[in-house]
Amino acid sequence: MAAAMQMLAVCCAAVRGPVAVGSAARRAGARMTTVTTAGAPVSTAHLGAALRAQFPALHQTVYDGRPLVYLDSAATSHKPLAVIEAVREFYERDNSNVHRGAHALSIRATNAYEAARDKLAAFVNAASRREIVFTRGATEAINLVAATWGEMNVRAGDEIVISEIDHHANIVPWQLLAQRAGATVRYARYDASTGGMDAEHMISLIGPRTKLVAFAHVSNVLGSIAPVHRLVAAARAAGAAVLIDGCQSVPHMPVDVQALGADFYVASGHKMCGPTGIGFLWGRLDVLETMPPYQSGGEMIDQVTLEGSTFASPPGRFEAGTPAIAQAVGLGAAVDYLAGLGMANVEAHEHDLARYLVERLSAVDGLALYGPPRGEARAALAAFSVAGVHANDLSTFIDQDGVAIRAGHHCTQPLHAALGISASARASLYVYSTRADVDALVESIVSTQRLFAQLGG
Known part of the structure; x- marks a missing residue:
């Protein structure tokens, strides 16, 4: 004992x-x-x-x-005391809106919220803190990409390559985008011999019409781990963008988004010891800067006049309205916890x-x-x-x-x-x-x- x-x-x-x-x-x-x-x-x-x-x-x-x-941790993880205490302390001590307040509470809340972004950027080795966009979770992050980058880049006759083993959140947004644009979705099949996605089949589907390749880093049912580097290399050779669903990878293994070479990477905070209602989109900054806003309103603007509006640079451009401040603080504490374990x-x-x-x-x-x-x-x-x-x-x-x-x-x-x-x-x-x-x-x-x-x- x-x-x-x-x-x-x-x-x-x-x-x-x-x-x-x-x-x-x-x-x-x-x-x-x-x-x-x-x-x-x-x-x-x-x-x-x-x-x-x-x-x-x-x-x-x-x-x-x-x-x-x-x-049932693939559905949602439990929360360590460090995360529970961080959220409680925010509400007990720092509760305020962020970014525009000049008083002490708003300054503390803003610092805590943006510190969480810094922690996430370091955790996945983003090249810049501006590459981390807070979302409600991975589902919203994928929908954000489909509604912004997708609407700008996917046209009639184009193809989107995904897999039949993926979560609905990485299937349905692309189906809807393809319907709107007149594009085609092509599906890599399940490979019974390996118990995962048929990577060779996915590579064979990638061609000159492919605009996007999207897949899960780790399957939420099979537990299979995708050969990310091979798939990214095939997409790059065809000039296609890549989105990776990291919901079952970021909480469980080291993830280096720069080394993986994708354009977008998404994950949900509640699966990595963080609160519900918070997640993130990582995107290459040069790509994020080309994308229009996802939602409009407060926080995401630069200037608003009666004649028109201009928008903030990423990540603010994609974070309209009052953000999930306490949840972001809790996610920052979860990142500290996991980083401390290694x-x-x-x-x-x-x-x-x-x-x-x-x-x-x-x-x-x-x-x-x-x-x-x-x-x-x-x-x-x-x-x-x-x-x-x-x-x-x-x-x-x-x-x-x-x-x-x-x-x-x-x-x-x-x-x-x-x-x-x-x-x-x-x-x-x-x-x-x-x-x-x-x-x-x-x-x-x-x-x-x-x-x-x-x-x-």
Whole structure:
């Protein structure tokens, strides 16, 4: 017990002080890394257990005192105390509108809001803080690009290349844009042999008429990781722009937007320990400067006269009205938290969990697992079906054991059609997750299987 408490203290300290990545993290294919704070190493295999004290929502019971086992982090993550306290402190002390007030509260609020932009810019290695546009989330960020850059650049006869495995938020905006412009949307297919998008098929679809290539960095159902550099290179060779959905990558691995080479990158704050209602669009500054406003009103203007208006430079041009100030402050605190842990350490911890998740689920009789067959090739989430038990029933029954997963089509109906199923169950893990969580999931699945077998389906 004393050793466990010491490990907890060391790991929790990681969010407040420098973190060094152990040498194992620098070796390709390493299965374990260390977090070093105050000279004490802690294996990232134990990171989840050590950090749980920082997440108050995880310490509750449901249904007759059963401990909560939260495995729905791909839908939304829980929030550490540092984020909760940052939002509360803003409302208790600094609550004011930003940018135009000259009083102390407005100055503090403005400084905190813009500091969050600086933190995000550093977190994804943007070339300039002006490349970070705050949005309500990734969905709004994609719609912003479709309604501004898309309306300017996509014309009749042009093509937009996306994938059938993507989230609806990275499909529907492009369908609507294509309808308005008279363009065509082409879809890269699911590859059953790899359990991910067929990258070769996507590359074959990219041609002289392609104006945009858009895809998820990590699939929210399959957990597959896209070969970003190959796809970006193919788009660049055709003169096409690239948008990447980073909702399942930014919270879980180091992301360097400059190194990836895309034009746009989007993510949602609530999946990376931040509040709901906030996310961001990263765009290359030279591209953002060519784009018209997304919405009009206050904050996004330069000059307004009765004869007409001029608009602010990015990012202000795309942030009309009073922004989500407290949410941005909370997102800034979440970035501080994750940066303190070190994203290489987060990634190593989750790769360990992914391997264990795949290993345990693969051993369950009658369970069909979707996505890459090896844990090393996927993120720490897994969608699956259990023979004789509908995904919705499975989710409902294991919820009675305190195990929270998601069931349905996960906003990926085209992918589920390709898989030949209407719904799947999905377990998704995060930095606070443990192998014990996976064990509880498998135990509950097996128990539910037995119950349905006794009931004859």
